[in-house]
Amino acid sequence: MKETLIELHSVSKIYGDRKAVDELNLKIFQGEIFGLLGPNGAGKSTTMLMILGLTEASAGNIYVNGLSPYHSAIAVKREIGYLADAVGFYDHMTAHENLAFFASLNQIPRPQVGERVDQLLKLVGLSSVSHKKPSTFSRGMKQRLGIAQALVKRPKILILDEPTLGLDPSGVEELLQLVRDLNALFGITIIISSHQLDQVQKVCHRVGLFVEGKMEAVGSIADLSHQLISKLGHQSSIWWHGEFNRGKSVLTESIIAQWPSATLSWTDQSVKISTPQFSTPQLVKLCVEHGMSIKQVQSNDLTLEEIYGKYFTPEKNEPKSSGV
Numbered sequence: 364m365k366e367t368l369i370e371l372h373s374v375s376k377i378y379g380d381r382k383a384v385d386e387l388n389l390k391i392f393q394g395e396i397f398g399l400l401g402p403n404g405a406g407k408s409t410t411m412l413m414i415l416g417l418t419e420a421s422a423g424n425i426y427v428n429g430l431s432p433y434h435s436a437i438a439v440k441r442e443i444g445y446l447a448d449a450v451g452f453y454d455h456m457t458a459h460e461n462l463a464f465f466a467s468l469n470q471i472p473r474p475q476v477g478e479r480v481d482q483l484l485k486l487v488g489l490s491s492v493s494h495k496k497p498s499t500f501s502r503g504m505k506q507r508l509g510i511a512q513a514l515v516k517r518p519k520i521l522i523l524d525e526p527t528l529g530l531d532p533s534g535v536e537e538l539l540q541l542v543r544d545l546n547a548l549f550g551i552t553i554i555i556s557s558h559q560l561d562q563v564q565k566v567c568h569r570v571g572l573f574v575e576g577k578m579e580a581v582g583s584i585a586d587l588s589h590q591l592i593s594k595l596g597h598q599s600s601i602w603w604h605g606e607f608n609r610g611k612s613v614l615t616e617s618i619i620a621q622w623p624s625a626t627l628s629w630t631d632q633s634v635k636i637s638t639p640q641f642s643t644p645q646l647v648k649l650c651v652e653h654g655m656s657i658k659q660v661q662s663n664d665l666t667l668e669e670i671y672g673k674y675f676t677p678e679k680n681e682p683k684s685s686g687v
């Protein structure tokens with residue numbers, strides 16, 4: 364059984380008359396990479412700050428390793444490394460000196476500092492530039508230095524707020540590979556917030572979809588896909604060769620007879636059919652029985668972008684129906 368490391372029970376955060384986080388229930392398990400996804404202003408950073416104990420929840424309870432981040436602030440902060448969305452360094456110091464200074468602030472015994480900093484710089488791929496000032500670094504290098512800084516105290520948990528923002532594609536790849544490596548090598552539990560879904564999809568074991576302070580859905584990408592399919596129906600698209608105009612109305616009747624809530628959307632050479640459950644094989648069989656010469660079949664395997672789009676902008680994604 365998976366061990367719960369972070370737990371939020373009915374947690375809300377109210378700023379003035381605005382609920383930034385609304386009755387959030389969430390469990391994050393030991394050793395997982397969890398993605399907090401949502402548009403700007405959804406409440407991701409506020410949730411992270413509450414887990415870190417940097418802001419107090421207005422209601423509800425939070426436990427990190429069984430402790431309240433707000434009431435046991437020092438013990439909880441010892442367990443968590445944090446990369447804020449805007450990370451800053453001392454520009455009169457080199458990368459090595461920055462980390463060494465941060466290590467001393469975190470009470471790492473002086474004889475251990477040099478070796479630990481060297482190890483961290485190697486881990487994040489910055490050994491060769493350790494003598495340079497962070498102001499000369501690319502954003503990707505700064506982010507990796509920020510992660511090294513967050514790892515100085517050897518935390519159990521790493522919280523990364525929009526770490527890929529502003530990185531070029533190779534910088535994103537390097538950063539995400541580092542996230543994977545840290546998780547695989549040290550079993551660190553990682554929470555990563557993002558609105559860049561394609562990226563998060565690649566590294567997260569589970570994701571939570573956040574909108575206007577509420578967690579709309581939580582699970583693996585496959586879980587979310589299933590949840591969405593059962594909510595919105597499954598889509599099969601079928602293309603044919605040659606002529607099928609005369610078969611359309613009879614096929615429609617047969618499909619509606621079998622799935623009364625099905626919707627069909629026809630084009631000249633294809634039909635998109637939404638049914639409550641996965642029905643592609645039965646639909647293909649019916650099409651063939653009605654004389655269709657099938658060219659191609661597509662069963663909807665939702666990407667995270669589609670899931671995200673359907674949760675956050677449902678009116679744009681309603682399955683459309685058109686007559687025959």
Ligand SMILES: Nc1ncnc2c1ncn2[C@@H]1O[C@H](COP(=O)(O)OP(=O)(O)OP(=O)(O)O)[C@@H](O)[C@H]1O
Nearest residue numbers: 378381382383401402403404405406407408409410
């Ligand atoms: N200190 C604050 N005082 C007042 N309102 C705040 C404060 N911090 C956040 N908010 C509001 O709470 C809501 C959630 O903000 P939050 O920063 O948590 O969202 P987010 O999902 O992290 O988005 P972003 O990526 O833009 O930071 C927003 O409406 C924001 O304006």
